[in-house]
Amino acid sequence: MIDNNDFKIRKIISSLKSSPIRNIANSVIGKKNIIPLYFGETDVATPSFISEAMKTALDEGHTFYSANQGIPDLIETISCYSSDLHKNNISPSRIMVTSAGMNALMIASEALINPNDKVICITPVWPNFMRCIEIMGGKVIEIPLRHHDNDNKWKLNLEEIKKNIKDAKAIYINTPNNPTGWVMSRNEQLEILEICRKEKVWVISDEVYERIIYDKKVAPSFLDISKDDDLLIVVNSFSKSWAMTGWRLGWMIIPEGLINIFEKLNEFNVASPSSPAQHAGLVAIKEGEKFIQNMINDLKLSRNITIKYLNNFSQVIFPYSEAAFYAYFKIKDISDSEKFCFDTLQSTGVGLAPGTSFGNGGESWVRICYAKSPDLLNEAFEKLKPVLS
Numbered sequence: 001m002i003d004n005n006d007f008k009i010r011k012i013i014s015s016l017k018s019s020p021i022r023n024i025a026n027s028v029i030g031k032k033n034i035i036p037l038y039f040g041e042t043d044v045a046t047p048s049f050i051s052e053a054m055k056t057a058l059d060e061g062h063t064f065y066s067a068n069q070g071i072p073d074l075i076e077t078i079s080c081y082s083s084d085l086h087k088n089n090i091s092p093s094r095i096m097v098t099s100a101g102m103n104a105l106m107i108a109s110e111a112l113i114n115p116n117d118k119v120i121c122i123t124p125v126w127p128n129f130m131r132c133i134e135i136m137g138g139k140v141i142e143i144p145l146r147h148h149d150n151d152n153k154w155k156l157n158l159e160e161i162k163k164n165i166k167d168a169k170a171i172y173i174n175t176p177n178n179p180t181g182w183v184m185s186r187n188e189q190l191e192i193l194e195i196c197r198k199e200k201v202w203v204i205s206d207e208v209y210e211r212i213i214y215d216k217k218v219a220p221s222f223l224d225i226s227k228d229d230d231l232l233i234v235v236n237s238f239s240k241s242w243a244m245t246g247w248r249l250g251w252m253i254i255p256e257g258l259i260n261i262f263e264k265l266n267e268f269n270v271a272s273p274s275s276p277a278q279h280a281g282l283v284a285i286k287e288g289e290k291f292i293q294n295m296i297n298d299l300k301l302s303r304n305i306t307i308k309y310l311n312n313f314s315q316v317i318f319p320y321s322e323a324a325f326y327a328y329f330k331i332k333d334i335s336d337s338e339k340f341c342f343d344t345l346q347s348t349g350v351g352l353a354p355g356t357s358f359g360n361g362g363e364s365w366v367r368i369c370y371a372k373s374p375d376l377l378n379e380a381f382e383k384l385k386p387v388l389s
């Protein structure tokens, strides 16, 4: 019997929590007739104008390493796109292209987190950045959103943040939020920025869902209100806005003057993100507004179906979800969300993500991704009816 200790794997790594979502999904690998609502992606393939741009880039010989920072045309394009969206000048010297949002988050952790540094994470949240903190030897301080019964909305616990901010190295905020669909308000952003400036604490703002919002073009961003020397890292991605999850392409916006540091980290992680993918990313941004608009219109239909069903299921408490493409809901009388998701998958064939994936306190909660066709969603909810009514 081989013991992990024989390999001298770092203890922090061998004890890292694996993803409960993956555990559930792995249990049905190879099985037919599963409706997978557990992963965070649409069922729409990347639009052809982006795939064609990749093919052209390959034909034109863009098959070599790029600069660590990314290809200059893409950096310039992201600079124009972000400056325009956020009415703030985001200079190219603050932008680094990464191998998706995940890689940007890991690089942010590598740049900032010393062993035992405390990082506040607003939860529930997609857990990967919490694991990055742990990989670096840092300590996660979870500060949960509060669910208010009176208006059925999620609220930030500012008091608790203020109590903990002095000891923290950074605060990680994902807005629009996966899994709740909560969106941080402008006033909350101003307040967070002010206390972080005062205490010299980094804000790591994960804005990969900034375009997946239903009543405006873009969600409020820290980029709207910050200066270029604030301790702020904004993480973004091609995955969600342009249906490019498998491409592994994203970017990060960092304070002015630090690009040399971050380029080194790109060098020692991946050298540079995929060159042909970067050429396609450029076309995605330049020509992708119509695609985003159409996707949002489709998501509105799926969202309406989801709200209609969930509000009618007697076992479900579903707080209002403003943005992103998830529904995060509580199920009365369950206290082991992982077991519930395993059992539900066996009995209905519908794959849900357990609430325990997203931080402490998720034992009675589950998440679905509703970025699916209306037909598939209707079928899934009909199958869930006996379990949730």
Ligand SMILES: Cc1ncc(COP(=O)(O)O)c(C=O)c1O
Binding pocket: 040, 099, 100, 101, 102, 103, 126, 174, 178, 206, 208, 236, 237, 238, 239, 245, 249, 250
């Ligand atoms: C909140 C959040 N941040 C970052 C990511 C990473 O996305 P990617 O690595 O595909 O860019 C995800 C993916 O689901 C996410 O939900």
